[in-house]
Amino acid sequence: MNDVISAILLGIIEGLTEFLPVSSTGHLILAGDLLGFEGDWATTFKIVIQLGAVMAVLVLYWKRYIGILKDLIAFDFSAKKLNAVHMILAMIPALIVYLIFKDFIKQVLFGSATVLISLIAGGILMIVAARSKRKVTAENTDDITYKQALGIGLFQCLALWPGFSRSGATISGGLLLGTSQKAAADFTFIISVPVMLGATALDLYDSRDMLTSDALILFLIGFIAAFVVAMIAVVTFLNLIKRLRLEWFAVYRFVLAALFFIFVM
Template sequence: MSEFWSAIILGIVEGLTEFLPVSSTGHMILTGHLLGFTGEKAKTFEIVVQLGAVLAVLVLYWRRFIGFLNFKESLNFRSRGKVNLFHMALAMVPAVVVGLAIHSWVKEHLFGPATVLISLVVGGILIIIADKSRIRITAENMDDISYKQAFGIGLFQCLALWPGFSRSGSTISGGMLLGASQKAAAEFTFLVSVPVMFGATGLDLYKSRDLLSMDDLGIFIAGLVVSFVVAMVAVVTFLNVIKRLSLSWFAYYRFVLAAVFYVILFL
């Protein structure tokens, strides 16, 4: 299959899975192996195409991000009743620090089908633990999230550096274990994903600059645009579904997916 059509398929996969607790990167790595789209360029594509899905969140929550530009209010550390830039910074710092420290190691050792299958299972177990826990909810809505909870969610986000673990899976689960409702944790995850993914994409493009050429621009743009459109629909749908669906169902899906791909790729 041509790289262009592989990029389209992977863009669809990314848009559908980026904000579900099932790991978009894991899905793209496994799908890429089925399509024969592998190698260093494919690894960079799998990072960059996520930007399309993140742009969808930027569009859907544009009023919230415009509000962050009110720095006086956003950086009022004593502010209560509204998520502000300090919440965002606390949630971002752990993943940024750890990501910068181990970025090259992760890309070299963890971007493979075997490690993804393991993380799908381990991440699924975390989701079930969070879903079955009976932690008292102290943040029913996103704006109820405290600074302490925001930092804790940021620590859980570090788990997402392992491809297949899922950013949304780790942060939603972490938020629930820290006392946030499923919906509050999900919406906060969406917001935090924007600056984190912009930074990750920029870093990966810079480090991979010698591996790419203008000939690659077409497939990168195609994948990005497709993931943006699909993610716009997926985010709205997920927020409606998550009100009625237990998070554990996503864990069961992860277990089945890991089993199916284990049979396809290793037996």
């Protein structure tokens, strides 16, 4: 029963934090430590339930994905609108880095101490990006160039460090590369589906020995909790992340890291 309650709580935390640049993975690791929900099995669980929240993005942007799929079938890769090439360029860097360093990431970086450091490091990057004076060349996702998509993909590699935040890294990268915060946020959400699908598939394959019937039940509980909460939160948070300056999220990250360090570590 305790595992079920932990699975529900972690699913709720995932759904609330996935769309904000505060690191859902970092929150899950810290919450997991507090709940005693740790170990290799718990690490896999925390990665898998992110898929529940990401599915909310698929529901929200389904028309955009259908359009991208139609263009792909028609071999229409016009650089003047968001297409599959943009998404592939944004995904490749993190995929390569993950495949090379996945064991190191799981064994070394999935811990409270490293998460606290990355919360601070990610917050500093967000402040730098928010205060940058780069000329905006992409007001919306259709204005994003292939070069900017690849650059955002390179910044996404930072998110492989739990606590850094995928949306925080990619939105910061977008701002530094000349996109508006709205364009960077939309692009971040759109590429989250294939990125998380791929990451989850790889992790499930690596952890296939842990997929017992009991584990699958808890995975499903966490998945559903994350999906339901994310669907409720996504509309509010989607507008919030497009309008609120990144400094405010950075301050939250600093406060969270300080409180956890003082009272828990």
